[in-house]
Amino acid sequence: xxxxxxxxxxxxxxxxxxxxxxxxxxxxxxxxxxxxxxxxxxxxxxxxxxxxxxxxxxxxxxxxxxxxxxxxxxxxxxxxxxxxxxxxxxxxxxxxxxxxxxxxxxxxxxxxxxxxxxxxxxxxxxxxxxxxxxxxxxxxxxxxxxxxxxxxxxxxxxxxxxxxxxxxxxxxxxxxxxxxxxxxxxxxxxxxxxxxxxxxxxxxxxxxxxxxxxxxxxxxxxxxxxxxxxxxxxxxxxxxxxxxxxxxxxxxxxxxxxxxxxxxxxxxxxxxxxxxxxxxxxxxxxxxxxxxxxxxxxxxxxxxxxxxxxxxxxxxxxxxxxxxxxxxxxxxxxxxxxxxxxxxxxxxxxxxxxxxxxxxxxxxxxxxxxxxxxxxxxxxxxxxxxxxxxxxxxxx
Ligand SMILES: [Zn+2]
Ligand SMILES: [Zn+2]
Numbered sequence: 001x002x003x004x005x006x007x008x009x010x011x012x013x014x015x016x017x018x019x020x021x022x023x024x025x026x027x028x029x030x031x032x033x034x035x036x037x038x039x040x041x042x043x044x045x046x047x048x049x050x051x052x053x054x055x056x057x058x059x060x061x062x063x064x065x066x067x068x069x070x071x072x073x074x075x076x077x078x079x080x081x082x083x084x085x086x087x088x089x090x091x092x093x094x095x096x097x098x099x100x101x102x103x104x105x106x107x108x109x110x111x112x113x114x115x116x117x118x119x120x121x122x123x124x125x126x127x128x129x130x131x132x133x134x135x136x137x138x139x140x141x142x143x144x145x146x147x148x149x150x151x152x153x154x155x156x157x158x159x160x161x162x163x164x165x166x167x168x169x170x171x172x173x174x175x176x177x178x179x180x181x182x183x184x185x186x187x188x189x190x191x192x193x194x195x196x197x198x199x200x201x202x203x204x205x206x207x208x209x210x211x212x213x214x215x216x217x218x219x220x221x222x223x224x225x226x227x228x229x230x231x232x233x234x235x236x237x238x239x240x241x242x243x244x245x246x247x248x249x250x251x252x253x254x255x256x257x258x259x260x261x262x263x264x265x266x267x268x269x270x271x272x273x274x275x276x277x278x279x280x281x282x283x284x285x286x287x288x289x290x291x292x293x294x295x296x297x298x299x300x301x302x303x304x305x306x307x308x309x310x311x312x313x314x315x316x317x318x319x320x321x322x323x324x325x326x327x328x329x330x331x332x333x334x335x336x337x338x339x340x341x342x343x344x345x346x347x348x349x350x351x352x353x354x355x356x357x358x359x360x361x362x363x364x365x366x367x368x369x370x371x372x373x374x375x376x377x378x379x380x381x382x383x384x385x386x387x388x389x390x391x392x393x394x395x396x
Pocket of ligand 1: 099138363
């Protein structure tokens with residue numbers, strides 16, 4: 001029996017065509033209707049049972065029955081970005097683009113499903129593989145919930161013994177796997193604030209209270225928090241990403257609006273950053289001004305179960321060679337796979353996908369990947385399931 005890598009290589013043309021089709025027709029969060037339809041057409045062809053409408057536009061499918069149960073996850077959504085690449089498979093939905101590689105994730109999981117379906121049909125596998133085609137990784141709905149969070153809430157992870165997720169990374173060397181035990185991606189919270197002063201004439205600042213000046217003190221305070229209040233070796237950051245105030249050079253505005261993001265890797269640091277952010281805004285009160293600060297909780301830390309991370313490292317080393325499997329780094333980005341990894345022992349790994357010499361950042365208009373990673377990605381997902389079922393087989 002040839003390996004999944006060899007079998008995936010034989011599907012290369014089909015995988016490339018599938019990825020290009022998704023790339024041409026990207027859909028935003030919770031609108032992945034065409035994407036879901038293409039997935040279910042594929043599952044129908046394979047005779048795989050599924051449920052649609054999970055987490056609004058998601059698809060949950062399964063192969064086999066009984067224990068153990070391993071879940072494989074792919075996110076489906078694109079981003080509100082105008083594609084700058086001049087390629088045959090350029091986005092046809094203007095202003096929407098698969099600029100994070102989720103088109104590749106769906107493609108690889110569909111490829112894995114093809115191979116696993118063949119092996120279940122031939123009686124080579126025992127147990128259950130659950131496929132989680134998840135919408136809305138990049139954004140939350142009006143209730144503040146992302147696709148992964150909703151999937152967990154709608155019991156898609158119930159009875160799952162382990163869950164594996166993969167992310168292509170456009171800046172890491174192609175066809176290399178990066179994995180680490182413990183925290184891999186940050187918790188993300190956001191804040192919205194108003195700094196309130198008193199409006200007045202720009203020539204008489206002492207008669208009003210300049211909220212722009214107050215905001216400058218607050219921003220200094222925020223950045224001071226990171227170096228003076230947080231433990232130096234604990235990762236964490238606060239970025240003020242937008243600030244709005246005023247309309248004219250000779251008018252002191254009434255207030256300043258500020259929004260930002262907060263990243264951390266432990267609950268302790270997370271709460272410390274929230275508390276010290278509040279303290280930074282309290283500087284406004286010392287000068288007779290005021291503020292409103294609202295902090296909104298986002299995705300939790302993505303934590304790899306140590307045993308599952310070691311399993312993925314071993315599985316990937318056996319499949320593609322130990323020299324191609326490296327230790328992952330912790331990233332300040334966030335992932336809603338974190339909700340799934342809270343629901344079951346999980347492993348989230350990166351597959352390098354650098355296309356050429358250009359720097360093609362995730363979420364940038366010139367993002368693209370090396371399509372040579374598609375067979376590798378499909379094989380890795382299939383092999384993760386196969387090996388897990390084999391190693392955790394239940395005695396009859
Ligand atoms: Zn992204
Ligand atoms: Zn992503």
